[in-house]
Amino acid sequence: MERRRRILVVDDEPQITRVLRVGLNGRGFDVRTAADAESALDTLADWTPDLVVTDLTMPGTDGIELCRRIRKRSQIPIIVLSVKNDERTKVAALDEGADDYVTKPFSMDELLARIRAALRRMPAAEGASEGVLEVGDFRVDFDAHAVSVRGEAVRLTPKEFELLAYLVRHAGKVLTHRTLLTAIWGANYSEQVEYLRVFVGHIRKKIEVEPSSPRYLVTEPWTGYRFDPGGE
Secondary structure, three states: OOOOOEEEEEOOOHHHHHHHHHHHHOOOOEEEEEOOHHHHHHHHHHOOOOEEEEEOOOOOOOHHHHHHHHHOOOOOOEEEEEOOOOHHHHHHHHHOOOOEEEEOOOOHHHHHHHHHHHHHOOOOOOOOOOOEEEEOOEEEEOOOOEEEEOOEEEOOOHHHHHHHHHHHHOOOOEEEHHHHHHHHOOHHHOOOHHHHHHHHHHHHHHHOOOOOOOOOEEEEOOOEEEEOOOOO
16 A cells, blocks of 8 residues: 655644644645654654644744754754745745745645645655656756756755746756746746746756756846757
């Protein structure tokens, strides 16, 4: 029997964790909850979830610091929940490793859609092979979610991998902000340009020799981005 997907829910509001535990369990997920970041980290020490859903504002260690600490040990998808809907807070969460940001109040259907989208970013199941693409300085193994540049392995989060893989598949083509946001995050994100700004910045730090003067991931002013794989 196939293992149920595991989700760790972190929130200091008991009613939120109760609703999410019941709702997600009822939809086939194996759910554990934690009331704060420290309890969440203790759970992660002996139980490996497929995804973490965490509140942003909690007593003690907040959700942003929790993202940072999870990213030091794992690349699992992280969805942040928050009543704050300003760009600055979103960018801070994304900068520290969150893959998505959901504003409270939210519907269970909305959160489920975000969860399913995030889980689809994980390595493909056996039998769903996409193979390996080698172009310029890049080698992309779509099944293993592995990337190497100039022969050196690059460690990417699932969302970073998906964005870079999309760019690699469309090497040399100018891709608009809307095209990239819709392809990677969905139609509801078509105006969330800050998502792209953060993730492109992360990717550049990992693949570029000089991130401030990018060679591979080139900005097309007011339009979007173009991927140049380099090489001869």
